[in-house]
Amino acid sequence: MATPIDPALWPRLSAAFDAALDIPAEQREAWLAAQPEDIATPLRALLRAHDGAAELPAIVPPSLAQPGQRIGPYRLIERIGAGGMAEVWGAAQVTGPMAGRHVALKLPHPGQRLGERLRDEQALLLGMEHPHIARLYDAGEDDGQPWLALEWINGRPIHEALAGRPLRERLIAFLQVLDAVRHAHARLVLHADLKPANILVGNDGRVKLLDFGIARLLHSAGPRAFTPGAAAPEQQRGEALTVATDVWGLGGVLAALVPERHRALHAVIARAQAADPADRHADVEALAADIHGVLDHRPVSALPRSPGYRLACFLRRQRWPLLGAAALLLGTAAALWQADSARREARRAEAANSYLLDLFKTLDRRAPDAAQPEAALRRLLDERARRIDALLPTDPDTADELLRITATLHDYLGDARRSRALGERRYGLLKGRLGLGDARTQAAGLSLAWPLLAAQNAPAAGALLTELDGALPPHGLVRAEWWLAWHDLRQLQGADAAEREPLLRQALARYAADAPRDSGHAATWLALSELQAAAGRRDDALASVDRALALVVNAQPYIASDHARQLLHRASLVDAPTDEAQALQLLRGSTGLRAAFLRQPLRALIARRCAADATAAQALASEAGLPGCAAPR
CATH class of the missing domain: 1.20.5 (Single alpha-helices involved in coiled-coils or other helix-helix interfaces)
Structure with a gap:
């Protein structure tokens, strides 16, 4: 293990490192031999790390802090890391309204004084909120020791956490990192130390970028410092940092995420890490566009758009037709x-x-049930069931598709019993023919879970979900749906919010990674918001339903009734007549106001309207088939 470098040497060492990089490799050793011994030895270690031949030596002084020590409103628990500029402790807040909160407390080393710089930057950094950026909670100084209280993330570096995962999942996680960096750049904040170790994937599956703005804050307070293996060339030369500096760091993160050979991605990495900042992607948005191009099998800007390359991308996009x-x-x-x-x-x-x-076509106007189209459609569906039976021996794939459609139509007609029976039949046939390991069997099983839960048949739903749990992959859309269904089952069984919230978080992590635009993603945010509201966490509930509303408009498929439920729930949290009006308009154009799943939110809406306008509330209640305002006593 390399001997730690004395931080007192850093100003001289940093200048010597810059000079060494400008000397041709064949002349460098002679130049090093002429340097003072206290500089030459650590400088050789830094140069080996820069060339990738060794790990970066530690630049860490002995810690002066001790477990149990109070710093500001925090008590230190254990030292969890250290670097050239600061050490990080796990700590607990012991005073103030957030007493008991677990934080990561960053303690700059002696000489890294924040002073005026902290006061200048604090408001900007404290106000930077993004779901993929670890928050800076607080900052201060205690008896000459500056401290920064950061959000505690229990997780692993992104390249370790995602190793072996499908390429698409790794790239989607990288897009989350890009979105976080773009958010900060829009607020004129650079990171200047982007590397895999500063990006964690938490146990809940969420990506979190650490130290955004903190690196800049600490760099400016003392000698220029950087991570040699991750620093852009202009950073090593001491030049002004720009957006291009962070693009370089992001290229290094992408390289760690995609070690395997991939022509387009390696070209993207090479462009992001071009020696001349002018040759890199112009900004994070341009880098993100190339990643989306890879995901969508479209040409990327980092490769020449030759006819052959464009044709190859086209063929991949159009591979089925x-x-x-x-x-x-x-x-x-x-x-x-x-x-x-x-x-x-x-x-x-x-x-x-x-x-x-x-x-x-066969809805006959002369039939006895012609005046009742729903009844007529049910009759026709039952007649077609015999045709499905005839198809099963010769064309089971087509029979399966027709079973799925018929079950869905019965569900839309409000015949839950018949829909459930068809779903059970379909699942049994697929399980017998293809086995539980087949994706179609798994999808059919999850489709069956929802009507079982709607019927409050907890034993049957529990047995089904337990059976599926052993067969489903740990990732993907079906696993996201499984976590959501398991939450609904535990809710039906009376589980409390403390047990149910982690289940929803698991579902959200899978949706975000594997199917961010699936309609279930927005539905899960609504479920979390409802849970938080029931627990009295109004601000959290409002933030969650706003996430749902941001997702639902682009969801695949778009479900108007889901959108309406989210608007109604939001209106229950804040005074939002516009949300209420939009929700009712969506419902009148889709399911109407009498669907069973709307009774609870519409009752709440009617109750609110009773206090403001009893006549309007009564009219809404009549339309929805619900009780109106109670007569005054």
Whole structure:
């Protein structure tokens, strides 16, 4: 293990390091031999680290702090890290309204005085709020010791936490980092020390960027310092830092996340880490655009847009429509198999379209139930069930698709019992034919969980979710849905908020990583907001429902009734007549006001309106089929 470098040497060492980098490699050793011994030895260690031949030596003085010591309103618990500018302690707040809060307390080393700089920057840094930036809670000085209280994150560095995960998941997490950096750049704050060790993935799956603005704050208070392996060339030369400096650091983070060979991503990394800042991505937005290009199989700016490259991207984007042509061109068995799979998918889609069209074509106006279209549709669905049975032996894929559609239609018609029966049949058939490990079986099982929960059949829902738990992958959309369903089951079984909130957080982590635009993502934020509101945490509840509303408008699929429920819930937290009006408009254009899942939020809305305008409240109650205002006693 390398001997720690005395921080008192840093001003001289930093200047010598800059000078050494300007000397050709073949002349550097002779130059080093002429340096004072106290500088030459640590300088050699720094240069080896810079060249990637060794780890960065520690620049850490012995700690003067002790466990149990009070610093400001905090009591130190244990030392959790140290670097060239500061050491970090886990600490507990012991006074003030947030007593008991666990924080990471950063204690700059002697000489790293914050003084005027802290007062100048504190308001800016304290006001920087982003879901992927660890917050600076407080700052001060105690008997000459500056301190910074930061949000405590229990997690691992991003490259370790995501090692072995699918490439798409790693890139989505990296986009969260980019969004955090973009947020701070918009507020004229640079990080200047972006590296994997400063980006943690918490136990809840959320990415958190540490020290945003703190690095700049500490750098400015003493000698210029940096991490040699992660510092941009202009940083090492002592030049002014710009957005391009952080782009360089982000390129290094991406390289740690994507160690495998990937042509487009390696070109993106090379551009982000170009020696000349002018050759890098212009800003974080441009880097994010290249990452989205990789995810969407579109050309990236870091590669020349040759006709061959553009064609390769196009073929990847259009791989399903072009499978038949690919089979003819390539003549390989794999392509033929894929083409056959595509034909089966097309046959299923065509059968589904014909099925729905045929249903509505055969709604006979002369039939006895012609005046009751819902009853007529149920009758026709029952008649079509025999056709599905006939398809099962010869075309089980198409039969499965029609079973799914029929179950969904019965659900929309309010026939939960029939929908549930069809869902159970479909799940049983898929489990017997494909096994629990197949994605279609798992999706069918999760689809069945919701009607079981709606029917408050906790034993059946619990048995189903337990069975699925052993088969589902740990990541992906189906696991996100499983966590949400498991929360709903535990709520049905009477679990308290302390047990249920971590389940929702698990679901949110999976949605954010694997399916950020799925409609379930917004629905889970609403569930969390409802839980927080019931616990009296109004501010948290408002923040969560606002997250839901930000997601729902672009959700896939967009569900108007979900959007309306979120608006109604928000209106229950704050006086928001606009939200109420928009919610009612959405409901009148979709499910109407009499759906069972709307009774609770509409009752609350009617009660609020009774206090302001009893006549309007009574009219709304009549439309929704609910009791109106109670008569005065």
